[in-house]
Amino acid sequence: MKSINYKYTIITSLLIAFLFSFNGFSQEDEATDASSYKMRFNFKTVKQYDNSRLLEVSFIGQNKKDRKDKIPVFDAVIKFYNNDNLLGESKTSDEGIAQFAVPGNQIYITDEDGYINLTAKFEGSDGLDEEEEEIQVKDLFLELNLEEIDSVKTVLVKAFTIDSLGVEIPLEEADLIISVGGMISKMKLEEGTIEDGEFEFEFPTDIPGDVNGDILVYSIITDNDDFGNVIQQKTVNWGNIKTKIVKEDNKLWSEAAPIWMYIVLTILLVGVWANYLYTAINLFKIKKEGKEIELKETELNTEH
Amino acid sequence: MNIENRKRELAKEFSPMLEKTTKTSKIWIGFLIAVILVGVYAFFVQLFKGHIVTGMRDNVVWGIYIINFIFFVCLSYSGAFISGILHFFKTPWKNSVSRIVEIITVLSLIIGPIFILLCIGRLDRLHYLFIYPRIQSPITWDIIAIMTDLIGCFIYLYLTFIPDFAILRDNSENASKWRQKVYKFLAIGYQDTTTQREKLHKITRTMSAMVIALAIVAYSVLAWIFSLTLQPGWNSSIFAPYFIIAGLYSGIGVIIIAMYLIRKYYHLEHYIRKVHFIGAGIILLVVSLLFGYFTFSEYFSRWFSHKIHDTNLLNTLFTRYFWVFIFANYIGVLVPIVILFFKKFRTIKSITFAAIVAVIGLWFNRYLIVVPTLETPYLPIQDTREEFVHYTATWIEWALSFAGVAAFILFFILIMKLVPVIPMSGIIDNEREQKMSKKSFKKIVTE
Known part of the structure; x- marks a missing residue:
């Protein structure tokens, strides 16, 4: 990447008040010196999977003495240009990041070598001086193919540029990373080199994927001098889900009650109901005896 | 003294209590019925308008119905416990109070669970408790415990009534026919023979031990409905x-x-x-x-x-x-x-x-x-009306609560119209035992 850094030293006395008002620092902190902060204005571009291009500026003030003391500049308007052609503008966030996505169908102005000249510009304000950075990248196309070749899950990456006549020119050599999407960040699977525009990689069989077995595969070229950052991605159902068989212990909230509970309850109920039955049997015996006595009495009465 | 004559005497002594109804008691019964009728009206209001007529809301889902349920069921269990103790250990002065305790036990166990029914919003789903029981749920334990206990208490109460039913059957010549028929049916041919008496004493004693255990188990289950939560x-x-x-x-x-x-x-x-x-x-x-x-x-x-x-x-x-x-x-x-x-x-x-x-x-x-x-609660309801957060019982709940108390007293009076509140058989048993101990004492002295 051809990068031209224009670094400006912040001199104005208003800078510190400007920076501190953004960050809620105490305005009474008079010990802080304005000149002790240096502005970091970094510009990068990422070509994304849908051919759109993300333009990103990081605008941060860094203490000259204490490098850990970094203060982001937010709400600063950053304008993005392709040569003199304004692509769009964006404001820096609370973290001092301004992003602008140029659509995939954008036609860029290129130089005779095919480089796209991109500029990010902060036009300055009452508190801050003007900042500008320019980068030059070539438009690289990444094709990511996920195929099963002889039952082997294979990642095939093809990288090429297109010249003015529309002819695909394979990329000679570039470092490439193959990753898969994780819950928090990308997980690197392989680091390799594209040679003659192609790269092949045997996909591992032990990646679980999401709940449906889907895996998001990335092929990434990072910080290339000629192409910047280029990302291509594709989803494939290569996940090898191993359902963990969790043996459910007998708990109060589980489907079935604990065994001891059935045993105790059965003993208690059988004990109690057996006693009821025993009582009922004895009552029948009492009744039977009563009937016999009654019969005898009736017989005696009839005899008399 | 001839036991048959003594039985006749006792039946004569207690029969006015069973058969005669004074003007005061009529007024009292009328008052109790009126309170119950107000409760019935309140029940229908609740049935047709839903639980909105009560003070129970999302926050306080249990009100005085559940309090009455616990109160009555506790009364029953303690009654069973005390009654069991009185019988099992043959307490000397048990005869005067045992029947009162037994009646309290059974009646409160009938009245108490009715309050649970009043508390349930969807009574039409009540049978789900029996169709889909979860053995691990304390609510299921409580249903089993209450039903088992209710049956046990009924059997126990009946056992203690049998000798008195027999006395009343043999000595109620002047009583109304329905009453004679009821006594004859309920006395199940008990003639107070030695074998019958021994059998009855044996099963009553076993049942008295059983109701003590049941009371403890069922009572603990009731407490666990609360204590097994994390509230x-x-x-x-x-x-x-x-x-x-x-x-x-x-x-x-x-x-x-x-x-x-x-x-x-x-x-x-x-x-x-x-x-x-x-x-x-x-x-x-x-x-x-x-x-x-x-x-x-x-x-x-x-x-x-x-x-x-x-x-x-x-x-x-x-x-x-x-x-x-x-x-x-x-x-x-x-x-x-x-x-x-x-x-x-x-x-x-x-x-x-x-x-x-x-x-x-x-x-x-x-x-x-x-x-x-x-x-x-752990997650308090915020920004809502006062009556949704706090509980105040409505007249519907009070009317049904008093109706429960009135029903308890009314049924108590009605049972006392069926059998004497002092067990006649107990008096005879006491006298018989005294006679026996006198005889044995005399025998020891003469020998």
């Missing part, structure tokens, strides 16, 4: 024994009140004597000390733990429910202790007064267990 104020390891003690406290209280009213109304001074009140009063004293100890232990550990939700609950108890708390846990415990502790205070009236204070105090204690806990 502040409920989640306590001593809740089951605390409930048992509290139940005994209210049970003895109600027995003393019933003894006082029956003695006064039916002129049974000869059978229910001061000694019975003093005996019951001393038991009430012991139980009140235990109850006070458990109550102190329960609140002390909550206060000392400084857990935020327990602290919130205690703040509620000492602010919004300050006077209820004072009555339930101070007056309701200390007044009976003071009255019963000093010998000179132990008169029939003062013991009855102590029992009334204890019973009312215990009802409020139950209120404090149920409502303030539900008013201080």
